[in-house]
Amino acid sequence: MTYVGIDVSKATFVVAYSSAKGSETKTFKNTVKGIREFIQTISPKENHCVLEATGNYSMLLVYLLSKAGFVVSMENPLKIKNFARVMLSVVKTDEIDARLIALYGERMQPAPFKLRNDSILLLKQKRTVLRQLKKQLTANTNLEGSLKVLPFIDSKSKKVLEKTIKFLQKQIKEMEEELTSLAEIEYKKQMDLLTSIKGIGATLAAALIIATGGFTYFDNAKQLTRYLGLSPTYQQSGTSVNVKGHINRNGDAHLRSQLYIGAMASLRCNTECKACFERLRSNGKPGKVAIIAVANKLIRQAFAVVTQEKPYVDGYKSAKP
Template sequence: MTYIGIDISKATFVAAFPHGKGYRTETFQNNAKGIRKFISKLDHAIHHCVMEATGNYCFLLLYLLDKTGIRASLINPKKIKNYSRVMMSVTKTDSKDACLIADFGERFKPEPYKFPSEQIMLLKQKKTVLRQLQKQLTATKNLLSSLEPLPVKDKKCLNSLKQTITFLEKQIKYMQQEMETVVTDVFDKQLKLLTSIKGIGVTLATALIIATGGFTYFENAKQLSRFIGICPTIEQSGTSINIRGHINRNGDETLRSMLYVAAWSASQHNKACKECYQRLRGKGKSGKVAMIAVANKLVRQAFAVVTSNKSYIDGFVSTKPDSAL
C-alpha cells in the first residue's frame, strides 16, 4: 500500500507522494474541481490517503474519496503533533506537514475512515448549529443583564437585545425539534433502548447516537469511553511513580458534560449506578471520582442495550451459564 499524506487548509491542500527515498508535493484547490484533479492521479488499488481532522475543511475530500473507492484515514492532530516531536522536526510548512503525515501513514498504517451515513452528517450539523445558538443566547442574556443596572439605559439597545433573545430561543426550539424528528425517524429503536436506562434522556441519547454514528464506530464500551474522554489515566514508572490520574479528556467536551450531569440522576434512580456510587464513596473516593465512575457505567449500559437490542431492566444481574452443563 502506498500512503499519500495530505495537509488541508480552507482554500487548498498539499499532497505528498512517495518519490525515490522521499516525497514530492503538489498543491490542489480544496474544491470539487481540485479534488477531482487530485483523485485522477490516484489508483484505488494501491493508494491510501492520510490526513488530519481539520474541522469541516477535510470532509469534501473525504466524501469524494469515499465515493471513488479510495481508502482514506482521518488522524487526530495530536497524534501528528506528537509524531513531529518524536521525529524532532524543526520546520513546519504545509509541504513538510504533508510529508510528515505520509511518513506517519507508512509507519503506523492507520485504519480507513468509516464515513458516517447522511443522517448522521445532518444530525452533526444540526448539533453544531444548536450549540452555537445556545452560546449566543447565553452571551446575549449576559449582556442584557450587564446593561440593566445602569442608571441611564438606552431603550433601543435593550429592545434590540430582547428581540435577539426571543429570536434565538425560537431558533433553538426549532433546531431541537428538527433533531428529534431525524432521530425519531431514523434511530427510533436505538432512542427507545437508550431512554429505557434511568438517567439517560432524549437529549443525551441523541448525542450518543450522533457521536457513535448509530453505535457503528466502536467495538466495545471501553473504546467509546476512551473516545468520550472519561477513562482514567495511569502513570507508572519504576517504584517511584505509580499514579492513577485524572480522566483523559480527549473527546467531546459537551457530551462528557452531559454524561456527568446524567450521572447525578443515575446515582439516585438507577440501581446499578447507585450501588457503584455508594460503593466508591464507602471506600473513601471523592464524589467527583465516584460520579465519573457512574458516567462510565452509563456508557457501558448504553452500549449493552443497543448491541443486545434489549431494553434496560433496572437491577438486572447477568448470570453465567453453569460450565458443568
C-alpha cells in the same frame, strides 16, 4: 500499497505522493473540482490516503475520496504532532507536513476511516448549529444582566437584546425538536433502547448516536469511554513520579458534560448507578470521581442495550453464577 500524505487547509490541500525527502508534492484547491483533479492522479488499488482531522475543511475531501473507492485514514492531529516530535522534525511547512503524514502512514499503518452516513452528517450539522445558538443565547443573556446594574439603560439597546434573546430561544427550541425528531426517525430502535435506561433522555441518546455513528464506530464500551475522554489516567515511574490520576478529557467536552448531568440524574432512579456511587463514596472516593464512574457505567449500559438489542431492565440480576 503506497501511502499518500495530505495536508488540508481551508482553501487548498497539499499532496505528498511519497514520504521521501524532496519528493513530488502538489497543491490542489479544496473544492469539488480540485478534489476531482487530485483523484485523477492516484489509483484506488495502489494508494492509501492519510490526512489529519481538520473539522469541516477535510470532510468534502474524505467524502469524495471514499465515494470514489479510495481507502482513507483521517487521524487525530495530536497523533501526527507527536509523531513529528519522535522524528525530530524542526521545520514546518505544508509540503513537509504532507510528507510527514505520508511517513506516518507508512510507519503506523492507520485504520481506514468509516464514512458517516448522510443522516449522521445531517445530525452533526444540526448539533453544531444548536450549540452555537446556545453560546449566543448565553452571551446575550449575560450582556443583558450586565446592563441591568448600570445607573440607567438605553431603551433601544434593551429592546434589541430582548428581541434577540427571544429569537434565539425560539430557534434553539425548533432545532432541538428537529434534531430529536430526525434521530427518532432514522434511529428509532436505538433511541427507544437508550431511553429505556434511567438517566438517559432523548437529548443525551441523540448525542450518543451522533458521536458513535449509531454505535458502529466502536467495538466495545471501553473504546467509547476512551473516545469520550472519560478514561482514568495514571502516571507512575520509580519513586519520583506518582501523579494522581484524572480523566483524559479527550473527545467531545459538551457530550462529556451531558453524561455528567445524566449520571447525577441516574442516582435517583437507576439502581445499578446508585449502588456504584454509594459503594465508591463508602470507600472514600470524592463525589466527582464517583459521578465520573457512574457516567462510565451509563456508557456501558448504553453500549450493552444497543449491541444486544434489548431494553434496559432496572435492577436486573443475571441468572449466571
